[in-house]
Amino acid sequence: MRRLSIVALATASAGLGHLAPAVAAPIYPVPDGDGFYSAPPDVGNFQPGDVMRSRPVAANGFPGATAWQLLYRSTNSGDAPIAAMTTLLLPPGGGMNRPIVSYQPFVNSLGLQCAPSHSIFDGTMQEAPALNALLARGWAVAVPDHLGPTSAYGAARLGGRLTLDGIRAVKRFGPADLGGSVVGMAGYSGGGMATGFAAALAPEYAPELPIVGAAQGGVPMNIGKLAQDVGLQRSPLFGLGFAAAIGLEREYPAELEMDRILNPTGFALRSQIANACTNDIINAGANKSFNDVFYGAMDADPTVVRILHENSIEIYPGVPRTPIYEWHGANDQVSPQLVRDVLGRYCSQGVRVQLDLIPGADHGTAMIPGAINAFNYLGDRFAGIPAPSNC
Template structure:
């Protein structure tokens, strides 16, 4: 039996024991973006806003209904004209305890200051936890279509949440960095068909892992090798027809059991650093056609966003090579996209997220205010 099936059966059994309904089954009677549960919370630092922890209906990469958790932050006094940002977080990990919603409620969210950049400007923010973080089932890490869907649906849920003062037609921006850049990029590609009713004014896509094969080659055997194996696990969890189990050696089986609930600090720790995929596998899965095709399916660039996009990436990014964004820009520009590309010299991966935040927030705020932009394709 595959790792995925064991985790799904375990989640269902656990819910049955405590007398709850399996969320995916419950979500079948709801539309994508519908709110399932909501509770007002006191999120430290957001004294100027009303904050809710929610669960909502979305759609997996394979088209199945799923329940996703998230956080909605609405500045007090919001009106029908208050804009909203759909916020796709960077990598937090694979376990439920890693969920951004839990950290926002606890007051120790690592991206809290980036979220404040929008909220303190009077912009509502809807933050997704992604599929399988904070809700039953495995996290489908790096599954692009799921990331895009849940990011669009957390905005839908925020606009349908009673008591916010927001309106369905308000202006929307979708933003994200790192894994969040992947999610924001996928949202940009999917929105015209998946969420055409949203009034999206802009996307900000920061340092996206736009091509997982290039990212894997760059990091395999390096300091961030744990993220490569986690991405392989995430792709395995995404598609029922895949099963990594027969290709795991003893080290690989132990690693999968360990990483399935790891947060990002553990994925980037010494227990994975320096390892290659060959340390865990009996065969190079990227050379198997069924695996190669599914990894390629997470690649950005196959469709062109119809709304202005800010794409930014540092030359000094040690985790995600800037070439993936150079290639993505070329693909989106070739499709006639309105793309503004900032290729920066702002240092490493994490430094760039912080250093670029004010400029990125300002660019997004300009688009939400109705100011036009001509890209630099």
């Protein structure tokens, strides 16, 4: 049997080893008080990407833009129908088949109030002002809640599905007039992971979408290996790894049971951050390690390995058909070598890949310079300029 450390097990929320006395069950977020988010009873009668509900909203922070929110049908990791949300911003003049950028924010949260459909307008989404630069180019911008209806942070393959179905939704939404639009995708960190998964899933999951380029930065290519980096030793970012374990438990409730491996400190931390946004998660888990919240080392079973593989781009066998721009800090805590490995595999199968390693930059400082290049990259793809490659 393949052995994994407690770190990887924790990331996958494995149900093995020491049995804690509590009843095994995920802690789901407090439901959103806005009934618009609720799935209709007949959600299963819709096709992935079908718009089930829509509403115009005030475009706070986006002068001149028109904003809509769309509730659409998607599919979770167990292949069950779910309701998902995307926020659509249209520049002055409306849609008229102008290019669409699906932008996946770097949301690292467990509470539904942290979702992009809320944070984009309430001032808590750090990158929201930058989206005005996309609107100024005349592009439509779609911002999906890519953690899904249970805020399943860490479930990266789900994020890819939600991204692709969100693109389908905005293209099918008649009032936006985007049915003939070409599409680009962009995102950083966790948003980059959703973007990367969407690119890799698209040939099989949504082959009809005219995706002409994907720009992704700071991408964690393997969630188990990243967990080792932030959990084997005490880390200021430990809370994010622990939150990913909670999110995976939510997404795979029949298979992963954190109750079986949490110690009393772990139970308390899970309860503390179950509805928290990024900063509170980081503060609550700062300078802890997996040994502080889980019982000792265990063996992993094939279910754990499978779920880790399903949510790690490094392991996922799918290869994008669209050109890729990837930027990453040369000194990033998220492994640059794994990025090189994945892109090398893509290159070997004919994908046009441009890798930009930013000298001296870490995970935080690489975002802005790479994002500027990313938007220019998408602009060139929209203009039909052949994609560069430095494979």
